[in-house]
Amino acid sequence: MKYSKATNYALHTMLHLVITEPEQLVSVHQLADLQKVSPTYLSKILTKLVKAGMIESTSGANGGYRLSRKNPDPSFLEIIHAIEGQASLFECSQNHNEGCLIQQVMIHAEEQMENYLSNKKMSELAVQMKAYQR
Numbered sequence: 001m002k003y004s005k006a007t008n009y010a011l012h013t014m015l016h017l018v019i020t021e022p023e024q025l026v027s028v029h030q031l032a033d034l035q036k037v038s039p040t041y042l043s044k045i046l047t048k049l050v051k052a053g054m055i056e057s058t059s060g061a062n063g064g065y066r067l068s069r070k071n072p073d074p075s076f077l078e079i080i081h082a083i084e085g086q087a088s089l090f091e092c093s094q095n096h097n098e099g100c101l102i103q104q105v106m107i108h109a110e111e112q113m114e115n116y117l118s119n120k121k122m123s124e125l126a127v128q129m130k131a132y133q134r
Contacts, residue, residue: 006045007083009035013045014079017055017067018122019129025064045083052082077117 013031020026028046032039046065049055054074055065071078089110092100 003080003084007080009037009042010045010049010079010083011076013042014049014054014067014074014122015125015129017065018073018126020066022067022069022072025058025062025066027064031065048082049079052078054078054082073121073123075118076120076122077114079122080117 012035016031016034017026028039028043031046032042035042046055046057050057050065054068054071056068057063057065067074088107090103090106092103094100
């Protein structure tokens with residue numbers, strides 16, 4: 001199973017915003033520099049996170065991004081869905097009248113993974129990072 005690079009950047013961006021003071025704005029250039037990615041590319045990812053209500057943006061010379069006050073502790077699954085959408089990872093290529101048994105197995109596995117990711121919060125990683133930095 002493979003997620004896009006955009007999801008990778010989104011997860012790392014969100015972790016950085018979680019460990020940043022709530023009121024502090026972080027510019028797209030700072031976030032891009034941290035991940036060694038183009039600010040233009042990262043801004044497209046940030047737009048999706050803003051639309052999903054996970055981060056807030058402020059424009060202007062001192063503008064930037066911060067966690068949304070409405071959802072200050074997003075789950076991994078919320079972030080992944082904001083970038084990848086909610087379509088199933090597996091689509092059965094065969095036409096079956098009564099359903100595809102392989103599809104049923106894959107959907108069950110995906111549900112278990114989604115359950116795990118929905119219970120995994122960015123704040124948990126932030127606590128671990130702070131413990132390692134000491």
